[in-house]
Amino acid sequence: MIASSYLNNQFLIAMPGLTDRDFAHTVTYLCQHSAEGAVGIIINRPTTMKLGDIFAQMNIDPISRSSANSPVYIGGPVQPERGFVIHNSSEEQWDSSIAISETVSLTSSRDILEAIAKGEGPPHYLIALGYAGWSAGQLEKEIVENAWLHTPYAEAILYHTPVSQRWNEAANLLGININLLAAVAGHG
Secondary structure, eight states: OOOOGOOTTTTEOOOOTTTTTTTTTEEEEEEEEEETEEEEEESEEEEEEHHHHHHHHOOOOOHHHHHHOOOOOOOOOOEEEEEEEEOOOSSSSOOEEESSSHHHHHHHHOOHHHHHHTTOSSSSEEEEEEEEEEEHHHHHHHHHHSSEEEEEEEHIIIIIOOOGGHHHHHHTTTTGGGSOOSSSSOOO
């Protein structure tokens, strides 16, 4: 696979036929995709937890009440005890930040949560517990088997689209009404 065919900074959209309970009807933001495998964060599976619950667990006193009410998502089945913050890139550098693109970064450090609690964090962010991971060649195989569609990232879907609409809206980026697609496909 050539480097230009990697799907970094794209959405993976679960096809209707994908029935795995961890991934059915999900949209995953791909943070890293290479010959070694892929890592992504599911962006449309909110938990019952709010960011304020995480602040309490970490003994962070939130000044910003709106941040305490931010949803926390199930980022994937791998390491569900580990937190991740997808956020718009800024001049501020957080410990352990990884630039995904010129506009999006991924951070897993306490300092960004402290800044968010003070109202000094990035203007747009998504908090997730866990991540989705694929071994070398696994994601490519699943795409060929019709488990996933992929489309370039759109900030509006990641940060502004209601959670219940993200799956449909991500597919709409391709001009597809995903609800009209067959659950199975043939390959000739």
